[in-house]
Amino acid sequence: MTASPSKLAAPERARPTSAERRTQILREAARCFGTRGFRGTTTRDVAAAVGITEAALYRHFPSKEAMYAAILDGRTSAPPIAAALEPFAAARDDERVFTELALAIVASVEADPSFLRLLLYSALEGHEMARPFYETRMRRLREFLSSYIAERTREGAFRDVDPELAARAFVGMVADHLIARTVFGQRDPHAHGAERIARTFTEIFLEGVRAQTARERREASRG
Secondary structure, X not given: OOOOHHHOOOOOOOOOOHHHHHHHHHHHHHHHHHHHOOOOOOHHHHHHHHOOOXXXXXXXXXXXXXXXXXXXXXXXXXXXXXXXXXXXXXXXXXXXXXXXXXXXXXXXXHHOXXXXXXXXXXXXXXXXXXXXXXXXXHHHHHHHHHHHHHHHHHOOOEOOOOHHHHHHHHHHHHHHHHHHHHOOOOOOOXXXXXXXXXXXXXXXXXXXXXXXXXHHHXXXXXX
16 A cells, blocks of 8 residues: 555755854854854854754864854955955056955855954954954955055056055945945945945045046146
């Protein structure tokens, strides 16, 4: 006699591999750290979010410090954003340098919003483990950008501006947009895609730093 479909046993779900479980744990840990902060998160919180026991969690990570370090290590080991911008910088393609930079930052945060919240919590909590990430990623990115601005200023393409402050200004525009959306949940009345956002910020920034041409100076003096 054939069993009815309702009585057939459901197929067993394949158990995640060790690597898959580690990825799942780190994803949920980042979300917990980004919601409650490092100090406000316990290993029990992370285990509950994953749907496993603390004992199972400890088989992959001995402590929440180890999870936190693994999250930062994964981000630190990713290819630096500046490396992808170097060809555009060598070609002196200002629009591509700044547009691609903005796009990369937006894409990174949109792919994992919890990581931005985690970094902000780390700064407020004074967590020392976040410092290497800042030194290897954020500072080097700003150094690349300020160096490019300084070169373009020496070449006469940009007016005389402080390169470091100008770099902070551009990154700050993008960061403000992302913090407003990711941390405060603000949404623009009219949704804009990442491409439009990046191009708009780039246009605003370059309009402010580009040097006037000889023709523009003559026309300005006539006015």
